[in-house]
Every structure is written in structure tokens, then in C-alpha cells.
Amino acid sequence: MSDMLRTIESAGLTAVENFSLAPLTTYRVGGAARVFVDVEGPAQLTLLGECRPAAEMEVLVVGNGSNLLVSDAGFDGLAIRLGAGFSAVSVLHKTVTAGSSALLPVVARRTVAESLTGFEWAVGVPGTVGGAVRMNAGGHGSDISATLSAIRAVDLRTGENLTMAPNELDLGYRHSNIASTTVVSEAEFQLRRGNRQAGEAELSEIVRWRRENQPGGANAGSVFANPAGASAGQLIDAAGCKGLRVGTASVSDKHANFIQADTNGSADDVHELMDRVIGIVQEQFGVQLRPETRLVGFRNPVGGP
Numbered sequence: 001m002s003d004m005l006r007t008i009e010s011a012g013l014t015a016v017e018n019f020s021l022a023p024l025t026t027y028r029v030g031g032a033a034r035v036f037v038d039v040e041g042p043a044q045l046t047l048l049g050e051c052r053p054a055a056e057m058e059v060l061v062v063g064n065g066s067n068l069l070v071s072d073a074g075f076d077g078l079a080i081r082l083g084a085g086f087s088a089v090s091v092l093h094k095t096v097t098a099g100s101s102a103l104l105p106v107v108a109r110r111t112v113a114e115s116l117t118g119f120e121w122a123v124g125v126p127g128t129v130g131g132a133v134r135m136n137a138g139g140h141g142s143d144i145s146a147t148l149s150a151i152r153a154v155d156l157r158t159g160e161n162l163t164m165a166p167n168e169l170d171l172g173y174r175h176s177n178i179a180s181t182t183v184v185s186e187a188e189f190q191l192r193r194g195n196r197q198a199g200e201a202e203l204s205e206i207v208r209w210r211r212e213n214q215p216g217g218a219n220a221g222s223v224f225a226n227p228a229g230a231s232a233g234q235l236i237d238a239a240g241c242k243g244l245r246v247g248t249a250s251v252s253d254k255h256a257n258f259i260q261a262d263t264n265g266s267a268d269d270v271h272e273l274m275d276r277v278i279g280i281v282q283e284q285f286g287v288q289l290r291p292e293t294r295l296v297g298f299r300n301p302v303g304g305p
């Protein structure tokens, strides 16, 4: 047992070695984390922070795993997941406070039920609030940065509790400067007064649009970020990549920027397929696609030489 594992356990947390991460991701493929800790609530997160695990090991915070591809070799570090103690959503006037493990569709529906507007876009994004803040997730003309007013977080290098304003987070298109060693525990949003019926109609329309345009199955949403002024999906489609397959992974026939993993598939197949798609689009259009999916534990970056 490593020293860090002992330190974490002596702080009263349960750490598991060689813990499979595949079931925690929407791709449902990939290997294990060297150490895994389920953090039930804020008091446990403080204890974990006091162990300063990130001073010794790489850290991966797993939200709903809907934007993660973990290599078949796994993650040689500490993976943590925030549990039910981080799932509360509260509404006071137009201020919404959501714990990091709250799911975006839950927050979207709750805010509409409170006759608030500004979060409807998130109803079709299957991530947690913490993952969405880190990614500055977005869609349907909006994103997290449009309404975020503050986050609370713990720095696993120093154990420090942080409160940060959006202008400290460098939020851009699917980007923030939140370090892999910083665990977002809660986020606060300022919404506008809206009309409940109009909000419900918008939620239904977004859900309908998603069902019509996006595939089901094991995937992590858009694989590549849209290049400036272009659509990654349209480029991949125009390059003839729909249906392209590497082993257990294939480019969706329904939406070219989605990759589907077969049941009991391989993360390394998904990775290799991403690499192939990057190469084909580069060759045909001279555009270098950049992954939107977070790649964990791979030796070689995609699109490399």
C-alpha cells in the first residue's frame, strides 16, 4: 500500500486500489485508476484536501464521465468522485446554488419549475455541474459562463478552500483554467425571471432536437471542438468518415462528431479512430481538429506525428 493511500485512509476516507473507471464513464470503456476515493460530502473533501494528495500523485476528478476517455491501460493516479453530499440544488430569488455532482438536466428542470430562465440549454447535456464548469459546457446558443457567478473549490495541492469569480476562470469555448488538481464543489448562477410554460416548451424542444439529431449508445458527445468558423461534424461528414470503424469503435452514422464504442469495447480503439479522423480531415481540408473529449492515461496525444 502506498504512503498516500495510508494517509488518505488514516483521514477516515475509504480508498480502493485498481478501481475500474469504465462504469463511471458514458463510453463505458477503459482501464482502472491506481487509487479511487468516493468523496461523500464537503467534510470528506476537506479531509482529503488536508492530505494534499496532488502534491504526490496525478489527480482526476470524475464527474458523470460524459466527456472522458480513459485509456485501456488506465490512470496511474488518484481518481475521485463526488457523491450525494454534493448534489443539492437550492434557489433563492434568482440565485441558484448547485452542488458539483448535481446533474445539468436536473438543474435545468428545477430552474424552469421556479419560473427562472437562462439554464434551459443544459437539459440535454448529461454532465454534472462540476464537470460542466471545468469544461464551460454549452449548447443551443449558451454556456456555463453566461450565468455563472461564483464557484467554491478545494485545491488538492494545498488543501486550501477557494471561492472564485468567473473572471478568474478564463472561461472560453469549452475551456477554463481550472487545474486538474482543483475540485469544484459548488457553483452559483444568477438567472432571470422567466415564464414557466415557455421554459417547459423550450426544454421539450431541446430534448426533441437531441433525440432527432444525436445517437444513443456509448459515447461522450462531441469528440472534437468546432474549429473557428466551421463545424467539426460537417468536416468529418464531408471527409466521408461516417461509419468509419477501428476495431470496436465507429464514427456515428447519425452525427459525424460522435464516436460510438461497442459493448465491452476498447478505449484504445476510440483513440485510434480519433487519430484517423484527425488525419483524414487534415489531409482533405487542411484543418487540424482538436479533441473536446478529455483523454486520460494515453501515452501519445491524438493528431501527433
Ligand SMILES: Cc1cc2nc3c(=O)[nH]c(=O)nc-3n(C[C@H](O)[C@H](O)[C@H](O)COP(=O)(O)OP(=O)(O)OC[C@H]3O[C@@H](n4cnc5c(N)ncnc54)[C@H](O)[C@@H]3O)c2cc1C
Binding pocket: 026, 060, 061, 062, 063, 064, 065, 066, 067, 068, 082, 100, 124, 125, 126, 127, 128, 129, 130, 131, 132, 133, 134, 135, 136, 137, 138, 139, 174, 178, 180, 182, 183, 184, 185, 214, 219, 220, 221, 222, 294
Ligand atoms: C450524449 C452527449 C451529449 C453531450 N452534449 C454536450 C453539449 O451539448 N455541450 C457540451 O458542452 N458537452 C456535451 N457533452 C459532453 C459532456 O456532457 C460535458 O462536457 C459535461 O460538462 C461533462 O460533465 P461530466 O460531469 O460528465 O464531466 P466528466 O466527463 O466526468 O469530466 C470532464 C472534465 O471535467 C473535470 N471535472 C469533472 N468534475 C469536476 C469537478 N467537480 N471539479 C473539477 N473538475 C471536474 C474532469 O476531471 C474532466 O477534466 C455531451 C456528452 C454526451 C454523452
